[in-house]
Structure formats: C-alpha cells, structure tokens
Amino acid sequence: MSRLNRAGFCDTVAPIFTAGTRVHPTPLRRLAATLAGTACICISIAATAQDEAPAVACPAPALAPNLGPVPDRSRAPLEIRTEAFEAQDEQFGEAIGSVELFRADQYLSTEVLRYRPDTGLVTLPSPLSYRDAQIELEASSGLFGLFEQNGDFNDLRYRLVGSSAHGGADVVHITGSERSELVGLWFTTCAGDDPEWMLSANELELRHDEGVGVARGAKLELGGVPILWLPWMTFPIDDRRKSGFLYPSLSTANDNGLEISIPWYWNIAPQMDATITPRYYTERGFMLSGEYRLLTKRTYSFLEFDLMPDDRDRDTDRWRALARWDMAINRAWRAGADIERVSDNEFFQDFGGSLAQTSRQFLRSNAGLDGAGRYWIFSALVDDFQVIDDAVAPSREPYSRLPRLAFMLDAPLGRSGLGTRVDAEAVYFDRDVGVTGARLDLFPSLVWNTQRAWGFFEASAGYRYTSYGLDLGDEPGDSSPDRGLPVFSLDSGMYFERDTKSGGTQTLEPRLFYLYVPYEDQSALPDFDTGDFTFGFAQLFATNRFTGADRQADANQLTLAASTRSYSGRTGRETWNLNFGQIIYLDRSEVTLDETTPVDEDTSPFIAEFNWHPLDRTNVRLGVQWNWENRELDVGVVGLGHTAKNGNRVSFEYRFRRDRLDQFDVRWLWPVNERWRLFTKVSYSLEESDLLEGLAGVEYESCCWALRLAARRYLRDRNGGERDALYLELQLKGLGAFGRREPPLFHTPAP
8 A cells, every 4th residue: 555645635525416505525526526536546655756856747737636615515506407308297207318417517418317216216318428627537337225225336537627538437336425436447657558557457446434445456667568467456546545565675785785664654543653764674683673753843853773683794693773752731832852872882883873973972861841931042961972973972962961951031121122031951961981070161141132234233241150070080189169250242233225126225334343352261071062163244242152061252353244145126036145254363362171272373274265156046155264364265165056946956065174174066957858867976085095986876767657767876974884785666647656765966955
C-alpha cells in the first residue's frame, strides 16, 4: 500500500436524483465516489522527480495533486431534457432520445432511461456518460436501484477532471452504501491509449465504511513489462490513514554493501502513528529502525531509533535513539526536551548519510522551560553531551549545565527614550575532568535611545558582575573568584539617500560605535563555555569579543562602518548592498583566553561584504577580511548563483580562513533537453588536497514516470575514510517512488 500523505483529500459526490425534498444517496453517486477513491491512492502523492527543475511540458490535462471542490448540491433543482417521455400511471416512466439530466455541476446523458417509481429501479440500457466537478465517466450500460442503493455498470471508463489520471473496469457492482466491487480494473496517470505504466487488478473491493480497498491479483506494468505483482493488497480510499507497507528503498555503498529497507506504517490513532522499517545490509546484517509521533492539542512527541543486534563487520551491537517532546503550556510558556544517544563513536561514520552527520563531534541532550512577555524572556534548561569524536580530549569536552537559568529584560522607562536592560544567567557546570562549579553573571544597563528619520543615537552604561562557587578538586586557586566591570558604549548612525540616473534609489548609512571597558585581570577565572567569536561584520558592534561570561574583554575602541544599498526604480527590489567597517583600537586589549596573545594591533581586520543581484535569477556574494597590519587576507568568501529560465542552475562558493579553511563547492543542474537532466556536485579542500564530497547523476523524466541514478563519494571519518554510494530511484507519477534518493542538490530556493 502507499502512505496516503496521512491527510487525504477524497470528497464524496452528491446525488443526482431527488424525489421532492428527499435526497437519495444513489449508486451513481457511490460510483463516482468509488472511482475517485481508487484514484486517491495515486494522485495525492504525485510530484515531479526533480523539484529543482521545471516540469516536463505534458499535454493537457496535466497531473493534478488535488481534486476540485464539490459545490453544494443539496438544494439544487433537477432538470431533465429529452426528445420523448412516456409514463404509464405511477408504475413506469421512460425517456427516449438525447436524454440529459442537470443538477448543479452534475450532468448525465444517454439515449434511453427507464424508471419505476414503485421499486426505485433506474435502467440505462444504452451507452451513458456522466461528469461533475471531479470526475468524468462513460459506460456501455447501467442498472441501479434508488431504494436498495445497489447497481451494476458495464465497460466503464473514467477520468479525473483537471488531471491525466484515468482508468476503467469491466464491471462495477455496488452493494448498498458500504461496498463496491470492480472486476478487471486498471488505472494510470499517463495520457493516451498506450500508457507507459499501468496498475491493474483482477478484483477490487472498496469498503467505504472502513475507508479501505482490497485488491486481488494486482499487477504493475512499466512499458508493457510487469515489474510488480501482488496476489493481495490493501490501501486507503479516503482521508483515513491506514496501516500497511510503504514502498521499499534500495541503495548500495562500498562499506555497507547493498541496503534494502521495507517500511511499515502503523496508524495507531488519529493523533498517533509510527513507521517501523526493517533494513538489511549485506555487509553488516539486520537493522530495525522506527519512528513514533504523537500530536495533542498542546504537545508533540517524537521518537526515532535504529537497532542492529549484531554488526557482523564490528562484531557488536549498534544502536541510536532520538526523542523529542514539546509542550505549549499557554501563550507565554512552553517546555521541551531533546535526548539523543548512540552506542559508539563510529555509529554516524558507518550509517550517516551525509558529511554533516559523519563529522559530528558530540550529541546534545537537553530539557527546558521557556517563557516570554512583552519586555522579558526567561529560560531554564539542563543539558548533557555525549562526545563521539576520539580527537576531543577529556579536558576539552563540553560541560553539562545542571541547570542554566537565564533572564533578559528590555523595558522602556517612560516615553523619553530611556530604558533599562538586564542580562542575567546562573549556571552550574559539571564534568568528570577539571574544575566544576556554579557561575552567576549579572549585566544590568541603563540605555537612552532616540530614533529619527535621518538617523539614530544610543548611549548605554552598564555594569557586568560575575561570581563563581567552584569545586577545584586537586587544583590550586580561589574557590570563589569574581569580577566586576563597567561597560560603556555609544552607537550612532545616519541615513542618506539619492536618486540615481536609472530611476532607482541609493542609500548611504554611516555608523560610529564606541566601546569602553576597563581592564581587569581574569586569569584566575575558569573557562567553562567561553571562546573567541568568529570575527565578522556584526562583531564590529559587539560589547565583548568572547562568547560566554568567563571573559569580558577590556576595550577602548572606535568602530567606523558604513552601508550603502541600491534599489531598482522599476521593481523596488534591492539590486546590491555593500557593508564595510573596521575597529580602531585606542588602547591595547590585554584580556586573553588560554594564555593566547593579547590584541596588540592598532586596527582590526578591514571587513567588507558585498551582495549583488545583476539579474532576477543571478546573485553574487563577496566577503573579505583584510589584515592591514600583516598585509594579508584573513578571510575570503566568493559566491555565485544563477538559475536560467530553462532550469539550468549553477552555484559556486569559495571559502578561505587563514590556517583553518581553504575549500570550494560547485553545484550544477543541467537540463540537456525536456526529458534528460544531468547534475553534479564537488566539494574540495585545497588545504588538504582532498575531495570532501562528489556527486554525479542523470535523470530521465517523462509525463508519467521518471528514473534517477546518482553516484556519490564523501568523507566518512576524519582519517580520510571515504564512502562510495549508488542511488537509484524510479518514480511513477501519481503512484509513488521506489528506491532511494541522494540528499538534495540545492538547499535554498532559486533566486
């Protein structure tokens, strides 16, 4: 069966016959609902095989993801047109010649219609056609009873309105309002009389009261060749979810061998479900994966696990577990928890599907409570870490916070622009190795701010106090050190703009920022969670160059910065922007972390960031940090992205950080023609002369099916171990996808 998007969309079809004000649930209504229900299993999950490229131009009607809305037919009058009508008392009525029935969006036409009011029997001995907002159908003959709600239709063909989905059946037998039986059924979303794929069944029973279809002798053909046969299968026919198997997945890798997985979906309750996936790796053995979800009015729960009882390659048990829980207590307060653990440090290296997964150093588990008001934010959490990188020494492992309490306040004092801000934090740090203990950090400040159309000015004066209660163990030192420092800052900026010759607008936004913090020796303070900020444009206006509260940098510095932007006069869109600036150090900064060298420079690196949109579908990004003191480049970023109207898409990014990073990334999607596409990705480290990730693939797409083949190589560990993987995906549009797909090529939408 297929997992019917766990939502569904199939609407029942209203009756076409009325007697007075009474509405009869006719078999023709049930027939339309039956055929729409069989199509629901396919149309709901239709999509193109490559979401980054334009769809193939297909003859109308195109494949549609949803059926159209059904108008209100309950009060619509019934109109009958015919060339001749004969009635014998109240026992028999016959319409002959171009018989047409109209009711709201419903239309029925035939040559002969016979009706017996005493039995409610309607006979259609000649070919008939019916259509409404959702479906069109034709049959060679029909017979149904209004009172018993049963009937038979022969040689039936149908099509969903606004969609290429169509099919047929030799015989359709309707019994009451709860059962329908189809013999010789077939269905496809391919246009024409010779479909490229077709799903057929010898017999199909639709249980409308249960929302379930049961097929016997089901067969799937591709290009006239049978590729799947099931003697018995069930599937949903309405918006009720149903338990059952999903499509299998296949992939292969050099270290794991062939991977085969067959997911099973379990519809436990309306707000609860699970997916259980048996996997088999030819080189490692059997793995059981699972996913559980529970959604209530205020909570969301999620559980995911992988369990391999016996990894033949490592001769041990392997497992991974991830649990998440969120609760909205009320509008202001929420609670949540995340727990993730693995059996060993090599789990993601062996089973991770991307470079981001295989390079993880630790797993974080936490539980917390958050609240927010008009001017305040409060959070309380506890967290713990599992280190899974052998290169991380015990003395460098992250501390657990048991707990961390944080409070932030930013409130005005009247309407004069005066306000108060408070950043407060209380944390207890714990670890097996090194100094542990509690830290209290308080940073209240008084702020005066004024905003005008031409600019802004903000003055801030605060005092940052940090104290500790430490467990030194065997290490010498003060168990209760503290630090108190005033922090003064002035921030100002102006706005200018001018009209350009092209009819657009250009702005100029100069900005001055001054920071003063006196020096205090902090070498006796521990280092629980503090490090150097990655220097960037935002750091030009920060009050501390360290993260965390263990170090407060001394400063007597002035930042000179400016931004300029250009806007199109035709569209109003920003065509380019440039931000640049630099810090002038009026005094040497003495505070250091881990005995690093104090800042002994007159200026910071010069920072410039440039973003340009020369065309609607093209963007260019440049970023540099130039060190005037050493006359060398510290950081450089070059990015280019372009998407053509034919779907050709390319992106390039080069990243450089002195002594740390030197790599580039290229991604390209090339539509060779309407049906064939090539795609590739290369991530390469120039510093290490090593391929980080390589991907190459080809895709074929027609109007009703697609095939995608991709080969991928990426680093699986820091020792240079590589994984070679092959992905194959077959998609039958409107039915689903078989196989496994590689990670998405582009993570952001086209510009």
